[in-house]
Amino acid sequence: MTEFGGPEALHLLDVPEVHAGEGEVRLAVRAAAVNPTDTYARNGTYAQHPTAPQGMPWIPGMDVAGVVDEVGPGTQTPLQVGDRVMAVVVPSGAHGGYREQIALPAASVVPVPAGASDAEAASLPMNGLTARLALDRMGLAAGQVLAVSGAAGAFGGYVVQLAKADGLVVVADAAEADRELVRSLGADVVLERGAGWGDAVLDRYPGGVDGLADGALLGADGARVVRDGGVVSTVRGYRGEDDALARGIRFEAVMVRDYAENTAALDTLRQQAERGEVTLRVADAVPAAEAATAHARLEAGGVRGRLVLVF
Structure with missing residues (x-):
């Protein structure tokens, strides 16, 4: 975009x-x-952030898949020209994923999962790494109980699957229409999302759960389901309320840029996709020229899986 605004920008x-x-x-x-x-970058939400680049154009996008067509001088990498790959992008101004050509740190790029299409591969890096980072920061042990809000979304869905692979017990939220989806991702307990979810969790676990991955941005209402001394992983920088902090709850604000060059973590996600431990969910593949339509669909809500622009 050359100015901030709605999808038409x-x-x-x-x-x-x-x-x-x-x-x-x-x-x-x-x-x-x-x-x-990407929609927040487009509408100007991030424009005043201290790390925001100055000037236009801004190109959104944090996940890509494609083909290596150039290896930089002196770059130590097993990747070769012609390899099919996926990558996480830390966008900055015109350096974003919605472009036909992009140069990235080799550490941010790994092969696509065997058998995956470009669209499927592009759905994994950013949300998968964010989920992995959240679980790593929380540091729960096998057998402990993790609550997941927003479990039907991309971040929440990967948290559920990765948590189960880590041996955690998962209690998740879901609307009626999403219950079978969330169960299929491996959640042990699925409770109706909405205002009554916190009470339902506490009914099931009266002392509170060990941790919460708050993909639905529930804030204080989510933190109340966590036991004293537990942990909450948050997105968008939420740092916790006084009452939760007084109960010794630890808040871990998750920023995927911290794992953007964690090649081992990204390649492990590739292997888990190949083993079926994580599911590559694509809602629709949309021509790149119709990006505005894709943004409008995402903002309208109800999309399950990722919309993916194809070039």
Whole structure:
């Protein structure tokens, strides 16, 4: 976009060619996932953030899949020109995933899961790494109980699956229409989402659960289901309320940029996708020129899986 606004602010634009520098590879992008964070970049929510780049254009997008078409000089990587890959993108100004060509740190790029399409592969990196980071920061042990809000969403869904792979007991929320989906992801207990969810969790676990991955941004209402001394992983920088802090609850604000060059974590997600431990969920593949339509659909709500732009 060249100005902030609604979905209509997105339009096609020519940008200069980029080349892979030292430590980088360049991708010919075939698919880029659409995430809620992209809509916030587009509408100006992030414009005043201290790390926001100055000037236009801004190109959203944090997940891509495509083909390596250039390896930078001196870059130590097993990747070669022609490899099909997926990557996480930390966007900055014109450096975002919604573009046909992008140069990225080689550490942010791994092969696509065997048998996955470009659109499927593009749905994994950002949300999968965010979920992995959340669980790592929480540090729960096998057998402990994790509550997950927003379990039918991309972040929440990956938290459920990765938590089960880690040996945790998962209690999740879901609307009636999403219950079978959330059960299929492996949740041990699925309770109706909404105002009564917290009470239902506490009815099931009177002393509180060990941790909460708060994908639905419940804030204080979510933290109340956590036992004294437990832990909450949060997105969008929520740091906790006084009463929760007084109960010794630890809040872990999760920013995926902290894992953006964690090659081992991203490649483990690839392996887990190949083993079926995580599911690549694509709601629809949309031509890149129709990005505005994809943003409007996402903001309307109810999308399960990722909308993915294809080039």
